[in-house]
Amino acid sequence: MRRSLLLAIAAVTALIVSGCSPTAPAQGPSEGPQIVVTTNILGDVTRQVLGGQATVTTLMQPEADPHSFEISARQAAGMGDADLVVSNGLGLEEGLQQHLDRAAAAGAPMLVAGDEVDVVPYSSGEAEGAPDPHFWTDPAAMLSVVNAIEAAAARIDGVDAGKLAVSADAYRAQLAELDAEMTTAFAALPSERRALVTNHHVFGYLAARFDFRVIGAVIPGGTTLAAPSAADLRQLSDAISSAGVPTIFAESSQPDRLVQVLASEAGIDVKVRELFTESLSRPDGAAPTYVDMMRTNTQRIVQGLAP
Known part of the structure; x- marks a missing residue:
């Protein structure tokens, strides 16, 4: 691998690691039940389930x-006073765990979404065998x-369980429809074209x-905070060429310059397309809700990998 590629990768990695996301603005006190959610994906899902019966404060900004x-x-102090704190878990919120621990110690009811799913381990990379939080x-x-x-919201004083069941059922119907749409769309791709490459390992469950x-x-690990080595990039370049991957997918929450450098400098003839894999977009973007995000991603994956 050429020295220029390694220098470019190092420079871009430094920019990505140092360019941490800005802090979400603090929100003033509100009346009624208070739910604090860490990620904006779970924030949207929680809001849909509650159907307006609680104030849902999302800590993570779009993008x-x-x-x-x-x-x-x-915001950290407010977590301890919440009627419910919803987090992703499985090691995703790396910089937030100390605040989650303090909120739990303060007596805030906690829901870790990752505890509710059948966990898929990472299949490759530095995190191989570890729980995948995506x-x-x-x-x-x-x-x-x-x-x-x-179930957690039904235990909150001030939440009407009957209304909650209606809004939760309506959202479950949306997810079932989404699942059917994704199944149909991906079925149109030949099996040999169903090969995914992105910034870091995020597609295990899909x-x-x-x-x-x-x-x-x-980035070979399950986090964006790691950095690829020359050997990692050489191995990935060979794997992409061998598999005939036509498109590499860059995540909206991270600059795609690292992927662009790999594609252009390593002599790999591939396209680069953006997916919303770890964050929703702003309201005027292509993925303002979880359902919108998954529909947009499905469309872009199919377009990027179709013969």
């Missing part, structure tokens, strides 16, 4: 990185999370559910 986003001291790439796994959110192969990732 942020769940591995590195930070919160203010006021369960939302499979909408069927999210049904288990919805059930857990409904791959297991819809019969894809995860060829590799530019």
Whole structure:
């Protein structure tokens, strides 16, 4: 691998690691039940399940990185006073765990979504065998999370269980429809074209559910905070060439410059397309809700991998 590629990779990696997401703005006190959610994906799902019966405060801004986003001291303190704190778990919120531990110690009811799903381990890379926290790439796994959110919310004073059941059922119907759409769309791809490469390992659940192969990732671990070595990049380049991968998918929460450098400097003839894999977009973007995100991703994956 050429020295220019290694220097470019190092420079881009430094920019990505140092460019942590901005802190979400603090929100003033609200009346009624208070639910605090760490990631914006789970924030949207929680809001849909509650159907307006509680104030849902999401700590992670749109287009942020769940591995590195930070919160203010006021937000951290507010977690301990919440009627429910919903987190992803499985090691995703790397910079937030101390605050979650403090909230639990303060007596806040906690729901760790990762505890509610059938966990898929990483199949390759530095995190091989460790629990994969990216369960939302499979909408069927999210049904288990919805059930857990409904059960936890039903125990909150001020939440009407009857209304909650109606809103939760309506959202379950949306997820079932989404799952059927994804199944049909991916079935149109020949099996030899179902090969995925992205910034870091994020597609394990989608791959297991819809019969894809995860060829590799530019960052070989399960977090965006790691950095690839020359050997990692050489191995990935060879794997991409051998598999005939036509498109590498870059995540919206991380700059795609690392992937672009790999594609252009390593002599790999592939396209680079953006997916919303770890964060929702802003309201005017292509993925303002979880369902929108999954539909957009499905469309882009099919377009990127179709013969």
